[in-house]
Amino acid sequence: MARRKKIYEGKAKVLYEGPEPGTLVQYFKDDATAFNAEKKDVIDGKGVLNNRLSEFFMTGLMNIGVPTHFIKRLNMREQLVRQVEIIPLEVIVRNFAAGSISKRLGLEEGTPLPRPIVEYSYKDDALGDPLVPEEYIIAFGWASQQDLDDIVALALRVNDFMSGVMHGVGIKLVDFKIEIGRIWDNDFMRLVVADEISPDSCRLWDVETGKKLDKDVFRRDLGNLTDAYTEVARRLGVLPANSAHPKPTLIN
Template sequence: MNRRRRVYEGKAKILYEGPEPGTLVQHFKDDTTVLHPKKTEVIDGKGVLNNRISEYIFSQLNRMGIPTHFIRRLNMREQLIKEVEIIPLQVVVRNIAAGSLAKRLGIEEGTVLPRSIIEFYYKNDELDDPMVSEEHITAFGWAAPQEIDDIMALAIRVNDFLSGLFLGVGIQLVDFKIECGRLYEGDLMRIVLADEFSPDSARLWDSQTAEKMDKDRFRRDMGGLIEAYQEVARRLGIMNENEPTRPAGPVLVK
């Protein structure tokens, strides 16, 4: 078996060279990392769940005409994606006060915001992904003004669609992080949704109980992370009650 060329490795995913030009294979790891406080742990089966959930969400977005890098899932941990030039920004959409926003502004967690808020953070692990303004983004050339407009329009469309999708299965979409990239097709370039959408990158609360169903369970030492991710997958209808989150034995990765 030929070894694949590793293009990039992040905290939760590895990108490999794809089978065709302009494609990559995105591999979901079990590594779980948070910055505040800084800690890392390998949680068996998390990558499988995130791959399945992200596949479902991106497939739904594609069907709605929202452009993404997703092509198809390949196996339990991997999916085929289009190669894009990642814009070095994390785009955070907030519907309900939680996490750093609640702490930063002294707002009680769980407060519904008057309107959805979009924030930008510069992707830089060494700097702990600092919050930046549109002025910073244009001044340092991370994105052009028109690209910022396109990113914000994309974020709003994603938020509108997914808020309804999750509400329909009894989950509040509190906030989420997305990344965007430049997809080049011949002489044309367009901004598309990239990276992933999973409980690693979103706050998801049970609509009735406000029970946390996301990475805050790890961040706040609450336990039960895998069970919460499994519940999200079950509510979305993409995982049977007794389906394992990992293979029972060795799996050959092609």
């Protein structure tokens, strides 16, 4: 597929104009960032893995009736997606204490939470993506109360699906974040899961050992990030059990 006009470039992906109106090509980079991009590196093959894993999760969600922006994978690094209006929030679902909630509340990492907790952070790198309450979201017009009700319902359905899939391959879904976008069909607006779902946006721990299989490997210098992501892909059947690291190639 010929390269088209660049629409947007983020820390981990690039969006290009799609082949048809209302579509985009989402390209997965090998760049890894942490601590609001204070820590950076290029991890060979990371983009290939995240492309395949996000395809796996988005397709699974659509199969159970959860709407997403995903249309199809184009090659090893690119997906065709529907163009959406992104709501400027990161929607965080937590099943166990880890990361910032452990620091804020003094909870030991790994502590089971009484129920899945949904939090929101305002998408602004310059501000460090601060946590915001629903009152702020409604007051500033980022989303309506009905939107938030629908977002929580979507997030919890994603959590049910992801938790079950991961548990089936011996992985604990500690937490994850998603983005939600608006799509209009004529005058009808609906909310869909957008961006990506991958080990970049989840905390994944081995059920038996507690070994981290997510971006905390990079954040905390715990080993090779590609090895961790490859292990997730192998367990889910996205890669053959005996495959080597995927190389950064654009072939199908």
